[in-house]
Amino acid sequence: MRFTCAKADLIQAVGTVARAASKMQKTILECILFTCDDGVVTLRATDIAISIKTEMTAQVEEKGKAAIPSKVLHEMISRFPESDVTFESIGENAVKISCMNAQVDLQQMNADEFPSFPEIDRKTQIKIQQKLLKSMINQTIFAVAVMEEKPILTGLLFDIGKDSLTVVALDGYRMAVRKETVISDVSESCVIPSRTMREVSRIISDTEENIKFCVSGNMALFEANNTQIYTRLLEGDFVNYRNLLPKECATNIRVETEMLRDSIERASILARETNNVIKFIIEDKVLEVTSNSEMGKLDEKIPVISEGNNLKIAFNSKYVLDVLKAVDENEVDMRFNTAVSPCVVRNEGSDKFEYLILPVQMRD
Amino acid sequence: MRFTCAKADLIQAVGTVARAASKMQKTILECILFTCDDGVVTLRATDIAISIKTEMTAQVEEKGKAAIPSKVLHEMISRFPESDVTFESIGENAVKISCMNAQVDLQQMNADEFPSFPEIDRKTQIKIQQKLLKSMINQTIFAVAVMEEKPILTGLLFDIGKDSLTVVALDGYRMAVRKETVISDVSESCVIPSRTMREVSRIISDTEENIKFCVSGNMALFEANNTQIYTRLLEGDFVNYRNLLPKECATNIRVETEMLRDSIERASILARETNNVIKFIIEDKVLEVTSNSEMGKLDEKIPVISEGNNLKIAFNSKYVLDVLKAVDENEVDMRFNTAVSPCVVRNEGSDKFEYLILPVQMRD
Known part of the structure; x- marks a missing residue:
C-alpha cells in the first residue's frame, strides 16, 4: 500500500x-x-x-x-x-x-x-436536512436516561410517520419530544443508542444538504457526505410517550426564554445547597422565581402573559434549565395543572417541541 | 452601606x-x-x-x-x-x-x-514593565518544584542586583533563569511562593506601565493599577544557581525553536510508553530526534548550525518541551558536554534566559 x-x-x-x-x-x-x-x-x-x-x-x-x-x-x-x-x-x-x-x-x-462491515437493506429510508437532524438530536438527547436500569431509555426513539419524524428522549423525571416534517414513505419506530446519536450530531454538517436514514432489522444507517454510520438498535418497548403528555391545562403562561433562563441560573447558585430546588409562584401576570439556602435568598419577578389559576410549584432547576438552554425560540409557553402534576414547555402555538418536567414536592 | x-x-x-x-x-x-x-x-x-x-x-x-x-x-x-x-x-x-x-x-x-491587612515599608522598591514581569514569570514558573520536600524550591527566586532582576526556578531536574534590566537601587534576594506569582501574572496587564515591587522583612508587595498584592516570603536558603550553570561546552548547536518543538511533540506521543524518553543524535550539522516504543518508532532529522563534538544524549521530552514552549525566540542555542551532564538552552548571544536540563540515562 x-x-x-x-x-x-x-x-x-x-x-x-x-x-x-x-x-x-x-x-x-x-x-x-x-x-x-x-x-x-x-x-x-x-x-x-x-x-x-x-x-x-x-x-x-x-x-x-x-x-x-x-x-x-x-x-x-x-x-x-x-x-x-x-x-x-x-x-x-x-x-x-x-x-x-x-x-x-x-x-x-x-x-x-478486521471484522466485515454491516450491510443493510436500504429500501426503507427517510431524508432530512443535516442541520435539522442535528438540532433535533441536540434538543432531545440531554433527556436520555444515564443509568442503565432500563437500557431502552438510554436511547433516542425515532418515531417515523408518513412525512414526519418525532424524536423522543425520557429518563423518568423529564421527557423531550421534537417533531419535524421529513421526506418519508414509511411508518416505523426504533430506538437508537444515544452514543450513536452523539456521533451522528458531531459528524453531520450544519447545512441544508440531506442525510439519509435507513432502518432494517436490528440495524440502522445514517448516510451523508461520503460517510456511513451503522448502528445496532436498542431492543425492547419504549414508553408510549403520547400518553404521558397531559391533555388538560389549568394554568398557562407565556414567558421570555432568556429572561427566565437567566433568573433560574442565578436561583440555582443558591439552590445547590438544597438539591437544586427552586420555586415558581404564578400570580397576577407575574412569575416569581425563588430560591433559598443558608447562603441567602433570591426572589425575582418576571412579567408573563398568563391564563388560568394561580399556582405554587417547585422544580429541580437543572431540568428546567436544560430545556430553556435547548430551545431556540424567544418565548415559550408553560402549561401546568397542579403542584404535583407535570409541567409542559412548548413553543407557542405548535407542537414542534414539547418538554415535560415533573415537579418536586415543596417543603413548606 | x-x-x-x-x-x-x-x-x-x-x-x-x-x-x-x-x-x-x-x-x-x-x-x-x-x-x-x-x-x-x-x-x-x-x-x-x-x-x-x-x-x-x-x-x-x-x-x-x-x-x-x-x-x-x-x-x-x-x-x-x-x-x-x-x-x-x-x-x-x-x-x-x-x-x-x-x-x-x-x-x-x-x-x-476581618483580619487587619499587612503593612510594608516601601523604601526598598524596584519598578518593571508589567508585560515584562508577566513574561519573566511565565518563562520560569513551570520549573518550580511541585513536591514540597524542599519548600523553598516551590517558590521563585527574585535576585535583585543594581538595575537588574533575575528570576530563577528549579526542581532538581531542570532550572530556569531569566534576567532583565529594571529600575532598582538595591541588592536583595527573596523567594516568593509560586501561587502568589501565578496571581500576579493573572492580575497584571500586558502593558508597558510599570509595576512596583517592594520587599521588607518576610513580606513583599506588588503594586499596579490600584491593586496591591501582599505576600509572605518563603524562608530558607535557595540553591546557588550560578554554580549550577556549566562553564564548559563541548557541543554547541543552534536550531529553529518551532521545528524542534514540533518534532519533539511527535516523538513524545510514542515516548509516553517509555517514561517520555527521547534521544538526540548530533552529527554532521544534523540533530536527529528519535523515540521508540511498541507503537512504532520516530526518526526525524533537523538541520542545525553546530560546533564541537558529535553526541548522543537522552532527555525526558516534557522538560525539553516546557522550555521550547516558554521561549519566544525563533532560534535557540543548545550547549552540551557529555551524555550525562546537563544541557543549557540559551537565546543566541545573550544571557536573557538560560535553561538547564538534566539528561536521562540511555538504555542502549
Missing part, C-alpha cells in the same frame, strides 16, 4: 471514523482499516455497536490495505505540518507515514482480521 | 481579589471585605499567605462595610445583566444586591472580624 493525500483531508477522514474505534488496546478493533483503490482511500472503524466508514481522495500509487491503531495515528497526524502526507507499508508489520521532515513508522495489525 | 457601580467594574474588582480568599467555608477568610468611602469602594481578600486589595469607583450613598462570601458573590454577579449594580446592607446579617430585575439577598459575616 502506498498513497499520498492532503493533511486536511486525512485529519477530516480519520477524525470522522476514529471515535467508532474501540478503546481496548492491542485488539484489531482499536484500528482504522485503510483500503486503497484507484484515487480513493476508504477508512473504516468499528467497535461492533457502531461502525463508521468514510472516503477521501488520494494519489494511490500502490493498492492495498492496512490496519493502524486509531489513537496514536490520530494524535500523530494532528502534529504534522500542513502539507501532503504519504503512507507506505513496510513489510507486514509497519506503515511509514511521512510529511515534510516529519516521519514515523507505526505498527500495523493484521488487516485480514 | 449602600453603593451603586457598573457591573463591569464590579466583576473586574471582585475577580481581582477573589482568588486570595480562603476556600474554607463559614469562616471570615472566605469573604471579600467591601469598605465604602466617598466615591470609592475598596475590596480586600486574604487567606493570610496572600492578601489582595483593590479599588473601584462607585456612587456611595451610605458609607460602611460588609464581608460577603467570595464564591457565591462572584458566581452571582457573573450571572447579572449588563447594567448598574446596587449593594445595600439589610440589618447586620444580609446585603441586598440588585441589578435590573435580578435581585438577591446574600448573607454577610461580621466585618469587624
